[in-house]
Amino acid sequence: MELDILKRLTLINRPLKMPQPVDGRKSLAVNRDGRKWKIRKVKELKGMVWHQELGWGSVEAVARYHTSKTSHLCKGGAESIAYSFAIRRNGQIVLCNDLKKATWSQGYKGRKGDENAEFLSVMFEGMFHGVHVTDSSAGEPNDKQIIAALTLWQVAKELWGWEENDLYGHYHMGKPACPGDTLQKVIDSIRVNYTEEKPTTYNFSLVKDRQQALIDLGFLKGNADGIWGPMSKGALIKCQSKLGLVADGVWGPKTASAINKSLQT
Numbered sequence: 001m002e003l004d005i006l007k008r009l010t011l012i013n014r015p016l017k018m019p020q021p022v023d024g025r026k027s028l029a030v031n032r033d034g035r036k037w038k039i040r041k042v043k044e045l046k047g048m049v050w051h052q053e054l055g056w057g058s059v060e061a062v063a064r065y066h067t068s069k070t071s072h073l074c075k076g077g078a079e080s081i082a083y084s085f086a087i088r089r090n091g092q093i094v095l096c097n098d099l100k101k102a103t104w105s106q107g108y109k110g111r112k113g114d115e116n117a118e119f120l121s122v123m124f125e126g127m128f129h130g131v132h133v134t135d136s137s138a139g140e141p142n143d144k145q146i147i148a149a150l151t152l153w154q155v156a157k158e159l160w161g162w163e164e165n166d167l168y169g170h171y172h173m174g175k176p177a178c179p180g181d182t183l184q185k186v187i188d189s190i191r192v193n194y195t196e197e198k199p200t201t202y203n204f205s206l207v208k209d210r211q212q213a214l215i216d217l218g219f220l221k222g223n224a225d226g227i228w229g230p231m232s233k234g235a236l237i238k239c240q241s242k243l244g245l246v247a248d249g250v251w252g253p254k255t256a257s258a259i260n261k262s263l264q265t
């Protein structure tokens with residue numbers, strides 16, 4: 001997944017004349033004795049959260065700090081920087097960690113379960129104006145950073161089959177200053193666009209629900225019996241190819257999202 005994302009970003013960046021993304025996993029500071037991140041299932045990530053550095057250092061400096069013994073994150077420092085991606089001032093996207101590492105404690109009380117496991121965290125280099133940011137050096141994210149972040153968001157959204165309101169700022173999770181007023185406007189505007197009429201979202205957690213969807217769309221005959229056999233799989237393959245998806249008979253997030261849309265029209 002990591003390399004797929006970098007490859008997609010490279011292709012998009014070329015005509016945009018943006019700096020090519022880099023894999024920082026080998027070059028950023030690590031602490032072998034530091035607190036280990038929990039491991040999560042990459043496919044089950046629910047969205048992306050934007051953060052700001054709240055400083056004028058660099059992704060390298062943040063990595064050195066998070067892994068240092070004096071890090072505020074945890075005693076003895078963390079094993080690596082606490083973000084999945086970072087965006088430099090020149091618009092370069094840096095992959096900071098394996099995505100399976102649940103890197104950041106966001107303290108999100110509104111959501112059950114382990115909030116660390118659920119999101120891709122992205123940090124913008126810089127110190128941006130926002131609630132309680134009193135530092136006189138505070139400025140704004142620049143256009144290249146915003147373009148880079150939106151590109152990363154689009155690529156991830158497509159790969160995971162996320163919707164617009166799966167993009168968050170740290171302010172949603174209890175830190176009003178993060179990622180600052182400007183990025184909050186960007187995030188809010190993306191999320192607002194989503195709130196236009198949203199018809200029923202179908203839940204396909206049961207085999208029966210999946211079969212019923214295929215029946216409703218005319219790809220499967222008979223009743224939903226809850227047993228996923230060759231007939232069901234064959235129907236799904238037909239449905240996938242009709243919807244322009246990879247026809248592999250696997251019910252992944254993209255398939256679910258496309259079937260959801262078809263059911264609504």
Ligand SMILES: [Zn+2]
Pocket residue numbers: 050051052170175178179
């Ligand atoms: Zn933050």
